[in-house]
Amino acid sequence: MPDGWEAALLIPVVIGLVYFCVEMSPVLEKAFFGGDMPNWLRNELGINYDQRNALVVGLAMGFAVIPTIFSIAEDAIFAVPKHLVQGSLALGATPWQTMVRVVLLTASPGIFSAIMIGMGRAVGETMIVLMATGNTPVMDFSVFEGMRTLSANIAVEMPEAEVDSTHYRVLFLAAVVLFSFTFIFNTAAEIVRQRLRERYSNL
Known part of the structure; x- marks a missing residue:
């Protein structure tokens, strides 16, 4: 094959x-x-x-996000220099100890970046959530009931909102909240990634 x-x-x-x-x-x-x-x-x-609920969204977003996370994390793991692995094994470490204490630590910035990219993809997703959740504006903490995300709420209600109305301004406020959350989340992720890179770059 x-x-x-x-x-x-x-x-x-x-x-x-x-x-x-x-x-x-x-x-x-x-x-x-x-x-x-x-x-x-x-x-x-x-x-x-409900037939369309948060649990269905979780499964659907898992199928959408996991391939991206897996691909980037795999590249980060295989980018670990071979001499680190060989040196660890030569000093008597087991393959499992080498994986946990050398390979994963060295590849941790790339793995963390993969997770952050996947989570950012999930947070910003609109259509999968819109179709799989039942588009329920009233939510609770049960995973068996529908939900509506900020991005889906903006996509659904913006065409029906009257310009300069309170509804229109609230939708723009929701967009600002979504942008602020994404910006803060990505900034924090970049800071953590840089610190991980500085910490384990000397291995």
Whole structure:
């Protein structure tokens, strides 16, 4: 098999897993939840369940963000100089100790950058959140109910807001809050990354 095509082997596995889940979902729901999982959760556990909820958004954003984080973190780990790994092993460290105390520490600025880029991607996401959350403006702390992010709120309500109205100004305030949060978050992440680089650059 040509290099780089190993991931193609996962395609039939994913298709088979999706087919299995779709076929087994009614059977499992009938066996464990009396054929109606939302009513079972509401009656037995007192949990209100919406089909589009924060849990679905978390899974969807995980699929969207994890490849970016993994790719950048992998590049950072493989960029660690080989002589550091070989020197650690030559001094008697186990492969696990070398990974934890040498490789991960040296690659920590790149790994941290990967996590920050992924989180920034998740915070600024609009359409995935808008389609998967049910676009619920009233939220609570339950992961089984819908939600609406600031970016999705701006995208949905801005076309309907009257210019110079209170609603219009509140949406601009939401945009300023989103920008401020992103700016502060990215600035703090850059400061931490620079300190990690300075701390472990002499290894």
